[in-house]
Amino acid sequence: MTAIACSALALFSISTATPMQDAKAQAGSSFESYLQQVRQKALQDGVRAETLDQVLPGLTYNPRVIELDQSQPGGSMDSAIPPFAPYQRRHITAVRIDNGKAAYRRLIAKLIDVERETGVPGPIIMAIYGKETNYGSYMGDFDIPRSLATLAYEGRRRSLFEPELLAVLKLIDKGVPQSALKGSWAGAMGMPQFLPSVYLRLAKDGSGDGYADIWNSEYDAVASIANYFVNSGWRRDEPWGIAVNVPSSLDRTAIASKIVPTRCPRVFGRHSQWKSMAEWRAIGVVPATGKSLDSDMMATLLEPDGPGNRAYLLTGNYRVILDYNCSNFYGLAVGLLADEIRS
Structure with missing residues (x-):
């Protein structure tokens, strides 16, 4: 075959490729280039x-991963917030x-x-374990x-x-x-669903074998979750x-936070000013059960379903739970599940 014939054949092959085939080839080439x-960055x-x-x-x-990522809800400060009660029934x-x-x-x-070592209560650790992977029963199967x-x-x-x-x-x-690295489509791994960077910083060996195996060892998962909370500022002996x-007469404008949150504004924007428990009692916000908090303990008020429904006073340790997943529904569900596990 002559060189001209070979060139003509090559041109014919290119021209008969479908647009989809061309796009896939280009994507593959670009992916490899990336x-x-x-x-080079990893070597550095x-x-x-x-x-x-x-x-x-x-x-x-993996196009499926991109589909899942792009299907995630966005949500602006102006969009409606669904009620917490149905979420609570589904998740607890x-x-x-x-x-x-x-x-x-x-x-x-x-x-x-x-x-004893960290101050993080067992029921809180178990609630995270339950919320993240249903106590290790499903950790994800994405590479x-x-x-x-x-x-x-x-x-x-x-x-x-x-x-x-x-x-x-x-x-x-x-x-x-590498064979152990299975998890969610977004990269969260193991029983506590740590991202790789979190694993490198905070995963702990709780079993004493020298390896923080958060995929197979519950001891390692428990120690790692506690270490995450300690790193985020968990305070010992604080619920x-x-x-x-909440009394119907409460003036909510008077307790509205004047701080504009820079982190998770949609979440923290729903919290009131910080007040001591003594101050909350003085304006009629009192515990709904026999439980109570120390008079000098600071807390913010959250009414997840609006006035007239169940409300919560939340301490600094609630903010630590939010550091794991910045969602009021998540934080409340972890706290309430922990209370049920403890009971």
């Missing part, structure tokens, strides 16, 4: 070339409570040791390096996901088996909050 950029961060040569060539683009079920109590009993010796590479490459939130991709490469470089009754 991974080469990641490789100290990841060994052998590790990168083992991991990066096997990664492929009798089954979840019973399973939490069983897990608490199973791990009680370890939880006592962890609380973490592939998901993070896809999300970082797509670019919409590269500033979030590229550091996590670099972190998971470091994690593999430190000896965590997360308490249900309260």
Whole structure:
């Protein structure tokens, strides 16, 4: 075949490719080019070339991950906030409570040791465990390096996901088996659903074998959750909050917070000013049950379903729960589930 004939055949092959095939080929090429950029950054961060040569060539683009990411609800400050009560019924079920109590009993010796060391109560740890992975029964089955590479490459939130991709490469470089790295489509892993960067900073070996195996060891998961809370400022012997009754005469404009939150404004914007328990009692906000908080303990008021419905006074430790997941519904569900597990 002549050179001209070969060229003509090549042109014919290109011209008959479908637009979808061309797009896929271009995407694949661009994805591989992006991974080469990641490789250089990882090398600069100290990841060994052998590790990168083992991991990066096997990664492929996962369109399903992008579909899931783009389908996440946004929500603005002006959009309607749904009521908490239905969420509470769905997430604090009798089954979840019973399973939490069983897990608490199973791990009680370890939880006592962890609380003694860190001040984080066992029921709070169990509530996080239950909320995140239903006590380890479902941790996700997405390939973490592939998901993070896809999300970082797509670019919409590269500033979030590229550091996590670099972190998971470091994690593999430190000896965590790549085969163990399964989790959510967004990169959260193991029983506590840690992102790779969080694992590198805060995962703890709770079993004494030298490896923080948050995928298979409940002892390691428990110790790691507690360490996360300590790092976020958990205060020993301070409850997360308490249900309260609010008088119909309460002037809510007088207690509205004057601080404009820079972090999670949609969440913290619903909280009142900070007042001591003595100050709350003085204006008629009192515990709904026999429980109470110390008179000098500071708390904010949250009425998740509006005036006339169940309200809560929330301490600084509630803010620590929000550091795990910045959602009032999440924070309340963890606190209330912990109370049920403790009872």
